Amino acid sequence: MNTANGTSSGVSLVVRGLRKSFDGQEVLKGLDLDVKPGEIFVIMGPSGSGKSVLLKHLIGLEPADAGEILVNGESITSPEIAAKYRMALVFQSGALLSSLTVGENVGLYLSEHRLKTPEEIRAIVAEKLAAVGLADAIDKTPAELSGGMKKRVAIARALVIEPQLILYDEPTSELDPLSSVVIGEEILSLNQRTGVTSLLVSHDRDLAFGVADRIAIIFEGVILTIGTPDEIRNFKDPKVQKFLHADFKRDRP
Amino acid sequence: MFDNIGQIILLFWRTLAALPHAWRQRQKVFEQFFEIGNASLLMVCVLSFFIGATIALVTGPVMVERSLSSAVGGVVGYAIAKELAPIMMAILIAGRIGSAMAAEIGSMRVYQEVDALRTMNINPIHYLVLPRVLAIAIALPMLVTVSILVGWFGGAVVANCNNLMGIPFKVFFADLRDVVELQDVLHGLIKSFFFSLIIGVVSCHQGLTTIGGPRGIGRSVTKAVVNSIVLVVFTDYILTLLLTRILHK
Numbered sequence: 001m002n003t004a005n006g007t008s009s010g011v012s013l014v015v016r017g018l019r020k021s022f023d024g025q026e027v028l029k030g031l032d033l034d035v036k037p038g039e040i041f042v043i044m045g046p047s048g049s050g051k052s053v054l055l056k057h058l059i060g061l062e063p064a065d066a067g068e069i070l071v072n073g074e075s076i077t078s079p080e081i082a083a084k085y086r087m088a089l090v091f092q093s094g095a096l097l098s099s100l101t102v103g104e105n106v107g108l109y110l111s112e113h114r115l116k117t118p119e120e121i122r123a124i125v126a127e128k129l130a131a132v133g134l135a136d137a138i139d140k141t142p143a144e145l146s147g148g149m150k151k152r153v154a155i156a157r158a159l160v161i162e163p164q165l166i167l168y169d170e171p172t173s174e175l176d177p178l179s180s181v182v183i184g185e186e187i188l189s190l191n192q193r194t195g196v197t198s199l200l201v202s203h204d205r206d207l208a209f210g211v212a213d214r215i216a217i218i219f220e221g222v223i224l225t226i227g228t229p230d231e232i233r234n235f236k237d238p239k240v241q242k243f244l245h246a247d248f249k250r251d252r253p
Numbered sequence: 254m255f256d257n258i259g260q261i262i263l264l265f266w267r268t269l270a271a272l273p274h275a276w277r278q279r280q281k282v283f284e285q286f287f288e289i290g291n292a293s294l295l296m297v298c299v300l301s302f303f304i305g306a307t308i309a310l311v312t313g314p315v316m317v318e319r320s321l322s323s324a325v326g327g328v329v330g331y332a333i334a335k336e337l338a339p340i341m342m343a344i345l346i347a348g349r350i351g352s353a354m355a356a357e358i359g360s361m362r363v364y365q366e367v368d369a370l371r372t373m374n375i376n377p378i379h380y381l382v383l384p385r386v387l388a389i390a391i392a393l394p395m396l397v398t399v400s401i402l403v404g405w406f407g408g409a410v411v412a413n414c415n416n417l418m419g420i421p422f423k424v425f426f427a428d429l430r431d432v433v434e435l436q437d438v439l440h441g442l443i444k445s446f447f448f449s450l451i452i453g454v455v456s457c458h459q460g461l462t463t464i465g466g467p468r469g470i471g472r473s474v475t476k477a478v479v480n481s482i483v484l485v486v487f488t489d490y491i492l493t494l495l496l497t498r499i500l501h502k
Contacts, residue, residue, distance in 0.1 A: 059372050082374050095369035097361070109373045112380065114277075161373065 010038040010197030011072045011085055011164045013058065018067035020053055027053050029221040030067065037072075040191050040198045042208040045218035046243060051201035052092070054218070055169050058199065059089045071165065085165065088158035092170040094150035096142040096157070102129070103138040106157045128156040132186055148179035155186055166190070168200040172207050180204065184211050205244060209233070217243070257458065257480075264382065264461070265454045271376070271383045278384045285388030289350050293396060300345060301400035304337050305329060305407030314417040322418065326425035327432025329408035334433055338400040339441045340489055343448035346393055347481035351456035354385050355477035358460025359470040367461065377461065386453035393449035394442045401438060405429060436500040444492050451488060452481045 015033040019026065027050045035041045045051050056062040058069060060076050069076040071085050096105045104111075106128055107121040116124065129135050132152040142150060151171060158166055168187065172180035184207050191198050202208055208215055209229045216226040217240050225235050233244070275282070313325045358381055361367050367377050405426075412420040459477035463469050 056368075061368050061371060087372070089369075089372045091365050091369060093365060095365040097366050097369070098364075099357075108375070112373070112375045157373075 009195045012037050013165060013197060014070040016068050018057060019065045021065055027221050031223055033216060035197060035199055037197055038195045039213045040211050042212040042215045043201045043218055044203060044208050044215055046203060049218045050221040051218060052169055055167050055201050059087060059167055086161050086163045087165045088161045088163040089167045090154045090158050090171060092173055094154040096150055096153055098142050102140050102153050105153060106160055109160050124160060128159045131159060132156045147174045151183060163196055165197045170202055171200060172204045180207060187211050261454055261458050264458045267378050268382050268386050268454060271379050274379045275383060275387060281384035282387045285384050286392050289388055289392040293346060293349055296345060297342060297396050297400050298403050300341060301338060301403040302407035304341055305333055305404035306411040308332055309408035309411040313412050313415065317418050322420050323424060323428050325412050325420055326428035330405055330429035330433040331437060333404040334401050334437045334441045338397050338404055339445040339448060342393065342397050342400050342445060343485045344482055347452045347478050350389060351452045351477050351481045352474045354456040355459040355473045356470055358457055359463035359473040362461060362463045363466060363470060382457040385457055389453040390446060390449045394445045397442055397445040401441065440496045440500055443496060444489060447488060447492060448485045451484045455481045455484060
Protein backbone atom coordinates (compact mmCIF):
# COMPACT_ATOMS: atom_id res chain seq x y z
CA MET A 1 0.00 0.00 0.00
CA ASN A 2 2.87 2.32 0.76
CA THR A 3 3.93 2.47 -2.83
CA ALA A 4 0.45 2.79 -4.23
CA ASN A 5 -0.07 5.06 -7.18
CA GLY A 6 -1.40 8.51 -6.57
CA THR A 7 -4.80 8.22 -8.24
CA SER A 8 -7.72 8.61 -5.89
CA SER A 9 -10.54 7.33 -8.12
CA GLY A 10 -12.48 4.34 -6.87
CA VAL A 11 -11.83 0.76 -7.87
CA SER A 12 -14.21 -2.04 -8.77
CA LEU A 13 -14.72 -4.98 -6.46
CA VAL A 14 -15.91 -8.37 -7.60
CA VAL A 15 -16.63 -11.36 -5.37
CA ARG A 16 -17.22 -14.77 -6.93
CA GLY A 17 -18.34 -17.92 -5.12
CA LEU A 18 -16.86 -16.91 -1.77
CA ARG A 19 -17.07 -19.63 0.86
CA LYS A 20 -15.85 -19.73 4.43
CA SER A 21 -16.39 -22.18 7.28
CA PHE A 22 -15.38 -22.00 10.93
CA ASP A 23 -15.22 -25.29 12.84
CA GLY A 24 -17.34 -27.03 10.22
CA GLN A 25 -20.03 -24.35 10.23
CA GLU A 26 -20.37 -22.62 6.87
CA VAL A 27 -20.63 -18.85 7.38
CA LEU A 28 -20.33 -17.71 3.76
CA LYS A 29 -22.05 -20.01 1.29
CA GLY A 30 -20.84 -18.97 -2.15
CA LEU A 31 -21.27 -15.21 -2.24
CA ASP A 32 -21.30 -13.21 -5.47
CA LEU A 33 -21.03 -9.41 -5.58
CA ASP A 34 -20.13 -6.71 -8.10
CA VAL A 35 -19.34 -3.25 -6.75
CA LYS A 36 -18.77 -0.53 -9.34
CA PRO A 37 -16.01 2.09 -9.07
CA GLY A 38 -17.10 5.11 -7.02
CA GLU A 39 -20.28 3.42 -5.80
CA ILE A 40 -21.63 3.41 -2.25
CA PHE A 41 -22.66 -0.18 -1.74
CA VAL A 42 -24.33 -1.31 1.46
CA ILE A 43 -24.56 -4.91 2.63
CA MET A 44 -27.43 -5.32 5.06
CA GLY A 45 -28.43 -8.30 7.08
CA PRO A 46 -29.19 -9.46 10.57
CA SER A 47 -26.46 -10.12 13.13
CA GLY A 48 -24.60 -13.35 12.47
CA SER A 49 -25.38 -13.36 8.76
CA GLY A 50 -21.70 -13.20 7.79
CA LYS A 51 -21.31 -9.47 7.07
CA SER A 52 -18.21 -8.82 9.16
CA VAL A 53 -16.56 -12.07 8.01
CA LEU A 54 -17.15 -10.98 4.42
CA LEU A 55 -15.54 -7.62 5.15
CA LYS A 56 -12.43 -9.29 6.60
CA HIS A 57 -12.11 -11.29 3.38
CA LEU A 58 -12.47 -8.18 1.25
CA ILE A 59 -9.54 -6.45 2.98
CA GLY A 60 -7.42 -9.60 3.00
CA LEU A 61 -7.47 -10.26 6.76
CA GLU A 62 -9.10 -13.66 6.35
CA PRO A 63 -8.29 -16.29 3.72
CA ALA A 64 -11.25 -17.74 1.83
CA ASP A 65 -11.93 -21.49 1.67
CA ALA A 66 -13.10 -21.10 -1.93
CA GLY A 67 -13.96 -18.39 -4.43
CA GLU A 68 -12.17 -15.25 -5.45
CA ILE A 69 -12.14 -11.53 -4.72
CA LEU A 70 -10.99 -9.20 -7.47
CA VAL A 71 -10.02 -5.54 -7.07
CA ASN A 72 -10.00 -3.87 -10.49
CA GLY A 73 -9.76 -7.38 -11.91
CA GLU A 74 -6.78 -8.46 -9.77
CA SER A 75 -7.00 -11.06 -7.05
CA ILE A 76 -6.88 -9.80 -3.46
CA THR A 77 -4.37 -12.58 -2.72
CA SER A 78 -1.91 -11.21 -5.28
CA PRO A 79 1.28 -9.97 -3.55
CA GLU A 80 1.21 -6.75 -5.61
CA ILE A 81 -2.32 -5.77 -4.69
CA ALA A 82 -1.31 -3.79 -1.60
CA ALA A 83 1.25 -1.85 -3.60
CA LYS A 84 -1.18 -1.12 -6.44
CA TYR A 85 -4.38 -0.12 -4.69
CA ARG A 86 -5.03 1.79 -1.49
CA MET A 87 -7.70 0.16 0.65
CA ALA A 88 -8.87 0.99 4.13
CA LEU A 89 -11.20 -0.56 6.67
CA VAL A 90 -13.06 1.46 9.28
CA PHE A 91 -13.56 -1.01 12.11
CA GLN A 92 -16.79 -1.26 14.07
CA SER A 93 -14.97 -0.40 17.28
CA GLY A 94 -12.68 2.12 15.60
CA ALA A 95 -9.70 -0.12 16.53
CA LEU A 96 -7.59 2.91 17.42
CA LEU A 97 -4.27 2.05 19.04
CA SER A 98 -4.86 2.86 22.69
CA SER A 99 -1.17 3.53 23.35
CA LEU A 100 -1.08 6.38 20.81
CA THR A 101 -2.72 9.79 20.76
CA VAL A 102 -5.45 10.57 18.24
CA GLY A 103 -2.95 12.46 16.08
CA GLU A 104 -0.44 9.59 16.17
CA ASN A 105 -3.21 7.15 15.26
CA VAL A 106 -4.31 9.18 12.28
CA GLY A 107 -0.72 9.71 11.09
CA LEU A 108 0.42 6.15 11.77
CA TYR A 109 0.28 4.98 8.14
CA LEU A 110 2.40 7.90 6.97
CA SER A 111 4.90 7.77 9.83
CA GLU A 112 5.43 4.00 9.74
CA HIS A 113 5.94 3.97 5.99
CA ARG A 114 8.06 7.17 6.13
CA LEU A 115 5.99 8.74 3.40
CA LYS A 116 6.17 12.32 4.74
CA THR A 117 8.25 14.41 7.10
CA PRO A 118 6.94 14.80 10.68
CA GLU A 119 5.84 18.39 9.90
CA GLU A 120 3.95 17.28 6.79
CA ILE A 121 2.34 14.43 8.72
CA ARG A 122 1.19 16.81 11.44
CA ALA A 123 -0.37 19.11 8.81
CA ILE A 124 -2.11 16.21 7.04
CA VAL A 125 -3.37 14.82 10.35
CA ALA A 126 -4.77 18.22 11.34
CA GLU A 127 -6.47 18.53 7.94
CA LYS A 128 -8.06 15.05 8.10
CA LEU A 129 -9.20 15.54 11.70
CA ALA A 130 -10.71 18.88 10.73
CA ALA A 131 -12.54 17.11 7.88
CA VAL A 132 -14.31 14.90 10.43
CA GLY A 133 -14.84 17.78 12.85
CA LEU A 134 -12.29 16.69 15.43
CA ALA A 135 -9.46 19.20 15.00
CA ASP A 136 -9.30 19.75 18.77
CA ALA A 137 -8.85 16.07 19.57
CA ILE A 138 -5.37 15.72 18.06
CA ASP A 139 -3.55 15.35 21.39
CA LYS A 140 -6.21 13.32 23.18
CA THR A 141 -5.96 9.59 23.77
CA PRO A 142 -8.62 7.22 22.38
CA ALA A 143 -9.78 6.55 25.95
CA GLU A 144 -10.90 10.19 26.21
CA LEU A 145 -13.20 9.94 23.16
CA SER A 146 -16.84 8.90 22.86
CA GLY A 147 -17.89 6.03 20.58
CA GLY A 148 -18.89 8.40 17.80
CA MET A 149 -15.66 10.37 18.04
CA LYS A 150 -13.64 7.16 17.86
CA LYS A 151 -15.43 6.22 14.64
CA ARG A 152 -14.76 9.63 13.16
CA VAL A 153 -11.08 9.36 14.09
CA ALA A 154 -11.06 5.92 12.45
CA ILE A 155 -12.50 7.52 9.31
CA ALA A 156 -9.81 10.24 9.47
CA ARG A 157 -7.18 7.50 9.78
CA ALA A 158 -8.63 5.84 6.70
CA LEU A 159 -8.69 9.18 4.83
CA VAL A 160 -4.93 9.60 5.34
CA ILE A 161 -4.37 6.57 3.14
CA GLU A 162 -6.35 8.36 0.39
CA PRO A 163 -8.16 5.10 -0.25
CA GLN A 164 -9.58 3.92 -3.54
CA LEU A 165 -11.72 1.40 -1.68
CA ILE A 166 -13.01 2.06 1.82
CA LEU A 167 -14.85 -0.55 3.84
CA TYR A 168 -16.98 0.37 6.84
CA ASP A 169 -17.93 -2.21 9.44
CA GLU A 170 -21.17 -1.17 11.18
CA PRO A 171 -20.24 2.53 11.07
CA THR A 172 -23.25 3.65 13.13
CA SER A 173 -23.55 0.85 15.66
CA GLU A 174 -23.70 2.07 19.28
CA LEU A 175 -24.25 5.65 18.11
CA ASP A 176 -27.14 7.99 18.87
CA PRO A 177 -29.27 9.09 15.87
CA LEU A 178 -27.54 12.48 15.58
CA SER A 179 -24.05 10.95 15.53
CA SER A 180 -25.29 8.38 13.01
CA VAL A 181 -26.36 11.18 10.70
CA VAL A 182 -22.95 12.85 11.07
CA ILE A 183 -21.20 9.61 10.15
CA GLY A 184 -23.56 9.07 7.20
CA GLU A 185 -22.82 12.59 5.97
CA GLU A 186 -19.08 11.92 6.28
CA ILE A 187 -19.43 8.81 4.15
CA LEU A 188 -21.39 10.68 1.47
CA SER A 189 -19.09 13.69 1.49
CA LEU A 190 -15.96 11.53 1.22
CA ASN A 191 -17.48 9.65 -1.69
CA GLN A 192 -18.41 12.87 -3.50
CA ARG A 193 -15.02 14.53 -2.82
CA THR A 194 -12.74 11.68 -3.84
CA GLY A 195 -14.82 9.24 -5.87
CA VAL A 196 -13.77 6.44 -3.55
CA THR A 197 -15.62 3.13 -3.78
CA SER A 198 -17.39 2.67 -0.45
CA LEU A 199 -18.69 -0.61 0.89
CA LEU A 200 -20.60 -0.61 4.14
CA VAL A 201 -21.92 -3.49 6.16
CA SER A 202 -24.66 -2.41 8.49
CA HIS A 203 -28.03 -3.30 9.86
CA ASP A 204 -28.92 0.36 10.26
CA ARG A 205 -31.85 0.77 7.86
CA ASP A 206 -31.83 4.58 7.97
CA LEU A 207 -28.14 4.75 7.11
CA ALA A 208 -28.38 2.16 4.34
CA PHE A 209 -31.33 3.79 2.57
CA GLY A 210 -29.87 7.26 3.17
CA VAL A 211 -26.44 6.77 1.62
CA ALA A 212 -26.51 3.68 -0.63
CA ASP A 213 -26.40 3.64 -4.40
CA ARG A 214 -27.17 -0.08 -4.17
CA ILE A 215 -27.96 -2.43 -1.33
CA ALA A 216 -27.36 -6.16 -0.98
CA ILE A 217 -29.32 -8.20 1.54
CA ILE A 218 -27.39 -11.05 3.11
CA PHE A 219 -29.07 -13.85 5.06
CA GLU A 220 -27.26 -16.82 6.58
CA GLY A 221 -24.22 -16.45 4.33
CA VAL A 222 -26.01 -15.97 1.01
CA ILE A 223 -27.00 -12.82 -0.88
CA LEU A 224 -30.79 -12.77 -1.23
CA THR A 225 -31.00 -9.76 -3.50
CA ILE A 226 -29.12 -6.72 -4.77
CA GLY A 227 -30.76 -3.52 -5.94
CA THR A 228 -31.23 0.21 -5.56
CA PRO A 229 -32.85 1.40 -2.31
CA ASP A 230 -36.24 1.60 -4.10
CA GLU A 231 -35.88 -1.88 -5.55
CA ILE A 232 -34.99 -3.27 -2.13
CA ARG A 233 -37.96 -1.52 -0.50
CA ASN A 234 -40.24 -3.18 -3.04
CA PHE A 235 -38.60 -6.60 -2.92
CA LYS A 236 -41.33 -9.06 -1.98
CA ASP A 237 -39.33 -11.76 -0.19
CA PRO A 238 -40.95 -12.18 3.26
CA LYS A 239 -37.57 -12.50 5.04
CA VAL A 240 -36.38 -9.22 3.51
CA GLN A 241 -39.65 -7.46 4.27
CA LYS A 242 -39.58 -8.74 7.86
CA PHE A 243 -36.01 -7.48 8.28
CA LEU A 244 -36.76 -4.10 6.74
CA HIS A 245 -39.97 -3.50 8.65
CA ALA A 246 -39.16 -5.13 11.98
CA ASP A 247 -40.87 -3.17 14.75
CA PHE A 248 -42.19 -3.58 18.26
CA LYS A 249 -45.73 -4.83 18.55
CA ARG A 250 -47.25 -3.39 21.65
CA ASP A 251 -50.89 -3.33 22.53
CA ARG A 252 -51.68 0.20 23.56
CA PRO A 253 -54.75 1.03 25.61
CA MET B 254 2.58 -25.62 24.58
CA PHE B 255 4.19 -28.21 22.33
CA ASP B 256 1.42 -27.71 19.74
CA ASN B 257 2.63 -24.16 19.37
CA ILE B 258 6.35 -24.80 19.33
CA GLY B 259 6.44 -24.69 15.50
CA GLN B 260 4.59 -21.36 15.48
CA ILE B 261 6.94 -19.98 18.14
CA ILE B 262 9.99 -21.00 16.08
CA LEU B 263 8.39 -19.44 13.01
CA LEU B 264 7.75 -16.19 14.86
CA PHE B 265 11.35 -16.21 16.10
CA TRP B 266 12.55 -16.70 12.55
CA ARG B 267 10.35 -13.88 11.25
CA THR B 268 11.59 -11.62 14.04
CA LEU B 269 15.17 -12.40 13.02
CA ALA B 270 14.27 -11.65 9.41
CA ALA B 271 12.85 -8.29 10.58
CA LEU B 272 16.19 -7.27 12.14
CA PRO B 273 17.10 -4.95 9.23
CA HIS B 274 14.11 -2.82 10.37
CA ALA B 275 15.49 -2.53 13.89
CA TRP B 276 17.00 0.92 13.38
CA ARG B 277 13.65 2.30 12.22
CA GLN B 278 12.06 0.97 15.38
CA ARG B 279 14.77 2.31 17.69
CA GLN B 280 12.42 4.70 19.47
CA LYS B 281 10.09 1.85 20.38
CA VAL B 282 13.04 -0.35 21.41
CA PHE B 283 14.20 2.41 23.74
CA GLU B 284 10.70 2.87 25.19
CA GLN B 285 10.39 -0.86 25.84
CA PHE B 286 13.90 -1.02 27.29
CA PHE B 287 13.10 1.87 29.63
CA GLU B 288 9.85 0.18 30.61
CA ILE B 289 11.63 -3.09 31.42
CA GLY B 290 14.37 -1.37 33.42
CA ASN B 291 11.96 0.92 35.22
CA ALA B 292 9.63 -1.92 36.12
CA SER B 293 12.27 -4.41 37.17
CA LEU B 294 15.43 -2.81 38.52
CA LEU B 295 14.33 -2.39 42.12
CA MET B 296 12.82 -5.87 42.19
CA VAL B 297 16.01 -7.31 40.65
CA CYS B 298 18.13 -5.68 43.37
CA VAL B 299 15.92 -6.84 46.25
CA LEU B 300 15.53 -10.37 44.89
CA SER B 301 19.24 -10.74 44.07
CA PHE B 302 20.36 -9.45 47.47
CA PHE B 303 18.25 -12.05 49.22
CA ILE B 304 19.23 -14.85 46.83
CA GLY B 305 22.91 -14.16 47.62
CA ALA B 306 22.10 -13.81 51.31
CA THR B 307 20.15 -17.08 51.41
CA ILE B 308 22.84 -19.04 49.55
CA ALA B 309 25.41 -17.76 52.03
CA LEU B 310 23.09 -18.59 54.92
CA VAL B 311 22.46 -22.13 53.65
CA THR B 312 26.00 -23.06 52.63
CA GLY B 313 28.11 -20.89 54.95
CA PRO B 314 27.57 -22.50 58.38
CA VAL B 315 28.04 -26.03 56.97
CA MET B 316 31.32 -25.01 55.33
CA VAL B 317 32.55 -23.11 58.37
CA GLU B 318 31.86 -26.22 60.49
CA ARG B 319 34.18 -28.14 58.16
CA SER B 320 36.86 -25.41 58.29
CA LEU B 321 36.04 -24.25 54.76
CA SER B 322 35.12 -20.68 55.67
CA SER B 323 37.54 -19.34 53.09
CA ALA B 324 35.57 -21.11 50.33
CA VAL B 325 32.17 -19.54 51.07
CA GLY B 326 32.78 -16.56 48.78
CA GLY B 327 33.68 -18.88 45.92
CA VAL B 328 30.60 -21.08 46.34
CA VAL B 329 28.22 -18.13 46.61
CA GLY B 330 29.88 -16.25 43.74
CA TYR B 331 30.00 -19.28 41.46
CA ALA B 332 26.38 -20.34 42.07
CA ILE B 333 25.03 -16.85 41.55
CA ALA B 334 27.03 -16.01 38.44
CA LYS B 335 26.52 -19.26 36.58
CA GLU B 336 23.04 -20.31 37.55
CA LEU B 337 21.00 -18.45 40.10
CA ALA B 338 21.13 -14.93 38.72
CA PRO B 339 20.28 -15.91 35.11
CA ILE B 340 17.51 -18.34 35.98
CA MET B 341 15.93 -16.26 38.75
CA MET B 342 16.01 -13.09 36.67
CA ALA B 343 14.52 -14.97 33.71
CA ILE B 344 11.66 -16.16 35.93
CA LEU B 345 11.20 -12.67 37.34
CA ILE B 346 11.18 -11.07 33.89
CA ALA B 347 8.85 -13.74 32.50
CA GLY B 348 6.42 -12.91 35.29
CA ARG B 349 6.83 -9.17 35.24
CA ILE B 350 7.55 -8.28 31.60
CA GLY B 351 6.47 -11.37 29.64
CA SER B 352 3.03 -11.21 31.19
CA ALA B 353 2.74 -7.49 30.38
CA MET B 354 3.79 -8.11 26.77
CA ALA B 355 1.26 -10.92 26.33
CA ALA B 356 -1.49 -8.83 27.93
CA GLU B 357 -0.77 -5.72 25.84
CA ILE B 358 -0.49 -7.51 22.50
CA GLY B 359 -3.36 -9.84 23.43
CA SER B 360 -5.58 -6.88 24.17
CA MET B 361 -4.55 -5.27 20.86
CA ARG B 362 -5.46 -8.49 19.08
CA VAL B 363 -8.83 -8.84 20.80
CA TYR B 364 -9.76 -5.21 20.18
CA GLN B 365 -8.72 -5.47 16.49
CA GLU B 366 -5.77 -3.09 16.80
CA VAL B 367 -3.51 -5.75 15.27
CA ASP B 368 -5.96 -6.12 12.36
CA ALA B 369 -5.96 -2.33 11.99
CA LEU B 370 -2.16 -2.43 11.64
CA ARG B 371 -2.45 -5.11 8.96
CA THR B 372 -4.99 -3.09 6.97
CA MET B 373 -2.49 -0.22 6.99
CA ASN B 374 0.13 -2.61 5.62
CA ILE B 375 2.10 -2.32 8.88
CA ASN B 376 3.65 -5.65 9.78
CA PRO B 377 2.79 -6.47 13.43
CA ILE B 378 6.10 -8.33 13.74
CA HIS B 379 8.04 -5.18 12.82
CA TYR B 380 5.82 -2.89 14.86
CA LEU B 381 5.06 -4.97 17.96
CA VAL B 382 7.31 -8.01 18.24
CA LEU B 383 10.72 -6.79 17.09
CA PRO B 384 11.01 -3.81 19.50
CA ARG B 385 9.92 -5.94 22.46
CA VAL B 386 12.24 -8.86 21.70
CA LEU B 387 15.18 -6.53 21.07
CA ALA B 388 14.54 -4.54 24.24
CA ILE B 389 14.31 -7.62 26.41
CA ALA B 390 17.41 -9.13 24.73
CA ILE B 391 19.38 -6.02 25.69
CA ALA B 392 17.82 -5.56 29.11
CA LEU B 393 17.96 -9.07 30.56
CA PRO B 394 21.75 -9.57 30.34
CA MET B 395 22.17 -6.09 31.87
CA LEU B 396 19.78 -6.93 34.69
CA VAL B 397 21.60 -10.22 35.24
CA THR B 398 24.89 -8.31 35.54
CA VAL B 399 23.30 -6.13 38.22
CA SER B 400 21.82 -9.22 39.84
CA ILE B 401 25.21 -10.98 40.00
CA LEU B 402 26.87 -7.98 41.67
CA VAL B 403 24.04 -7.40 44.15
CA GLY B 404 23.82 -11.14 44.86
CA TRP B 405 27.51 -11.30 45.67
CA PHE B 406 27.11 -8.31 47.94
CA GLY B 407 24.11 -9.91 49.69
CA GLY B 408 26.11 -13.10 50.23
CA ALA B 409 29.06 -11.14 51.60
CA VAL B 410 26.86 -9.19 54.04
CA VAL B 411 25.31 -12.34 55.51
CA ALA B 412 28.63 -14.20 55.59
CA ASN B 413 30.04 -11.26 57.53
CA CYS B 414 27.17 -10.51 59.89
CA ASN B 415 25.94 -14.02 60.68
CA ASN B 416 27.18 -15.26 64.06
CA LEU B 417 27.92 -18.74 62.72
CA MET B 418 30.18 -17.42 59.95
CA GLY B 419 31.68 -13.99 60.62
CA ILE B 420 33.69 -14.07 57.41
CA PRO B 421 35.35 -10.69 56.67
CA PHE B 422 34.41 -8.99 53.39
CA LYS B 423 38.04 -9.13 52.29
CA VAL B 424 38.25 -12.90 52.73
CA PHE B 425 34.84 -13.45 51.07
CA PHE B 426 35.74 -11.45 47.96
CA ALA B 427 39.32 -12.77 47.79
CA ASP B 428 37.97 -16.31 47.57
CA LEU B 429 35.27 -15.20 45.13
CA ARG B 430 37.97 -13.74 42.88
CA ASP B 431 40.00 -16.96 43.11
CA VAL B 432 37.10 -19.21 42.17
CA VAL B 433 34.90 -17.21 39.82
CA GLU B 434 36.43 -16.58 36.43
CA LEU B 435 35.28 -14.29 33.67
CA GLN B 436 34.00 -17.33 31.75
CA ASP B 437 31.63 -18.11 34.63
CA VAL B 438 30.07 -14.65 34.43
CA LEU B 439 30.01 -14.92 30.64
CA HIS B 440 28.32 -18.31 30.99
CA GLY B 441 25.50 -16.69 32.98
CA LEU B 442 25.16 -13.74 30.61
CA ILE B 443 25.04 -15.90 27.48
CA LYS B 444 22.33 -18.02 29.07
CA SER B 445 20.37 -14.92 30.02
CA PHE B 446 20.52 -13.69 26.41
CA PHE B 447 18.91 -16.91 25.18
CA PHE B 448 16.36 -16.78 27.99
CA SER B 449 15.42 -13.26 26.95
CA LEU B 450 14.73 -14.42 23.39
CA ILE B 451 12.53 -17.22 24.70
CA ILE B 452 10.54 -14.91 26.99
CA GLY B 453 10.15 -12.23 24.32
CA VAL B 454 9.09 -14.51 21.50
CA VAL B 455 6.84 -16.79 23.60
CA SER B 456 5.06 -13.81 25.21
CA CYS B 457 4.55 -12.00 21.90
CA HIS B 458 3.34 -15.23 20.30
CA GLN B 459 0.80 -15.74 23.06
CA GLY B 460 -0.36 -12.14 22.63
CA LEU B 461 -0.73 -12.45 18.86
CA THR B 462 -2.71 -15.70 19.12
CA THR B 463 -5.11 -14.45 21.79
CA ILE B 464 -8.76 -15.19 21.06
CA GLY B 465 -11.88 -14.27 22.96
CA GLY B 466 -12.36 -11.34 25.28
CA PRO B 467 -10.83 -10.48 28.65
CA ARG B 468 -10.84 -14.15 29.64
CA GLY B 469 -8.79 -14.94 26.54
CA ILE B 470 -6.29 -12.25 27.49
CA GLY B 471 -6.01 -13.74 30.98
CA ARG B 472 -5.42 -17.19 29.50
CA SER B 473 -2.72 -15.82 27.22
CA VAL B 474 -0.93 -14.11 30.09
CA THR B 475 -0.89 -17.31 32.14
CA LYS B 476 0.29 -19.37 29.19
CA ALA B 477 2.99 -16.83 28.32
CA VAL B 478 4.46 -16.98 31.82
CA VAL B 479 4.16 -20.76 32.27
CA ASN B 480 5.44 -21.62 28.79
CA SER B 481 8.33 -19.15 29.10
CA ILE B 482 9.43 -20.62 32.43
CA VAL B 483 9.15 -24.22 31.22
CA LEU B 484 11.17 -23.44 28.09
CA VAL B 485 13.72 -21.40 30.05
CA VAL B 486 14.33 -24.22 32.53
CA PHE B 487 14.62 -26.78 29.74
CA THR B 488 16.95 -24.54 27.72
CA ASP B 489 18.97 -23.83 30.85
CA TYR B 490 19.95 -27.49 31.11
CA ILE B 491 20.92 -27.73 27.42
CA LEU B 492 22.86 -24.45 27.47
CA THR B 493 24.66 -25.37 30.69
CA LEU B 494 25.82 -28.61 29.06
CA LEU B 495 26.96 -26.83 25.90
CA LEU B 496 28.56 -23.79 27.52
CA THR B 497 30.43 -25.92 30.05
CA ARG B 498 32.06 -27.73 27.14
CA ILE B 499 32.72 -24.57 25.12
CA LEU B 500 33.79 -22.09 27.81
CA HIS B 501 35.36 -24.33 30.42
CA LYS B 502 37.66 -26.66 28.45
